[in-house]
Amino acid sequence: MRFGKKKVTEGEESRTKYNAKKALLNLETESVVEISNQQVKNLRERGLDPDRLIIFDSKLEAKYYLEELLPLVREQSVIVELQPKFTLVPKFEKDGMKHQAVTYSPDFKVTYFTGKVLLIDVKGTEDQKFPIKRKLFDYNFPQFPPLVVMKYVKKFGGWITFEEYTLKKREENKQKKAAAN
Known part of the structure; x- marks a missing residue:
């Protein structure tokens, strides 16, 4: 499976193409936490406040x-x-x-x-x-x-x-x- 996506098994974290998790920067607390792609999707569905939170591809x-x-x-x-x-x-x-x-x-x-x-x-x-x-x-x-x-x-x-x-x-x-x- 050269170009196909690897299936993510239950309990396994979803990673970006460079095997790094996404990072969430909270501008109020100036803290950075790693988040999964599913958490990114959930945040975007709920409406991400760009004045408070920014998502980056890496920590x-x-x-x-x-x-x-x-x-x-x-x-x-x-x-x-x-x-x-x-x-x-x-x-x-x-x-x-x-x-x-x-x-x-x-x-x-x-x-x-x-x-x-x-x-x-x-x-x-x-x-x-x-x-x-x-x-x-x-x-x-x-x-x-x-x-x-x-x-x-x-x-x-x-x-x-x-x-x-x-x-x-x-x-x-x-x-x-x-x-x-």
Whole structure:
């Protein structure tokens, strides 16, 4: 069963495609809790109050919003749009075979009141598809600055870009190698 959905057995939690639960941020208490897809569905059916609760695809996204973006939103210096959708390759048909569109949704579109726009993606690790989607995005949307990919690394001081993380890891590995010799 290569492309089919795995059946969820009783008692088993439903997960997103990256095997991470959704996260619910309560803006009043500033707390983040993991929730199942069924709980998300129930919340949406009852009517989700966006001034009180926000649903994120992962706990890491909710943590970034809470720690980095919410203070800026509260001081009214930015507008944050959650998961804007960009079409990288439109749907098309070739020799009778239909191909779906290739889309990309960064986690946050942050618009400063100065007009500056940042597209931010929060990742624990980069998957294989991401570098290709990043190149397609940069090619198709030259009006936007390059994507900012954030990672939380406690030993490096918290939130850093993937580029900074890669440089610091290389430096750390060089130091370990030098110390071993």
